[in-house]
Amino acid sequence: MSAPMENQIRNLRLAFENGxxxxxxxxxxxxxxxxLSEHPTAQKxxxxxxxxxxxxxLLVRNLGNLRPPSPPAPDPLDLPPPP
Structure with a gap:
């Protein structure tokens, strides 16, 4: 998850918690x-x-479980050698 997205989620949570x-x-x-806007289970x-x-x-935990896993980091052995 990118830092700007994490900041937006944190700000959203704080706004909700502060009413x-x-x-x-x-x-x-x-x-x-x-x-997850189009995900049917997330909508439920x-x-x-x-x-x-x-x-x-529970909302946050369940939505976190529905997120697709992030792509794995490339294997360092598969990367081209540095120039």
Whole structure:
């Protein structure tokens, strides 16, 4: 996850925790930032959060589990030699 995205997620979390945005706005923006807006299971998890069936910690954990794994780092042996 890139640093700007982490900052946006942190700012979004702080805004929600300080009561500046609603559950609905928090969930929808978190889905967008995590690139899960079109994921059907992520939408169901967000809907459960919005109506209060799950808390923020469970929302974040479940969405984190739905994210595709980041591509593995290239094997140093496969990289071309330095110039």
């Amino acid at each position: 500046k945005i609603t559950r609905d706005l928090y969930a929808k923006n978190l889905l967008r930032l995590l690139e 998890v967000a809907a459960a959060f919005i109506v209060g069936r799950i808390d923020q910690a």
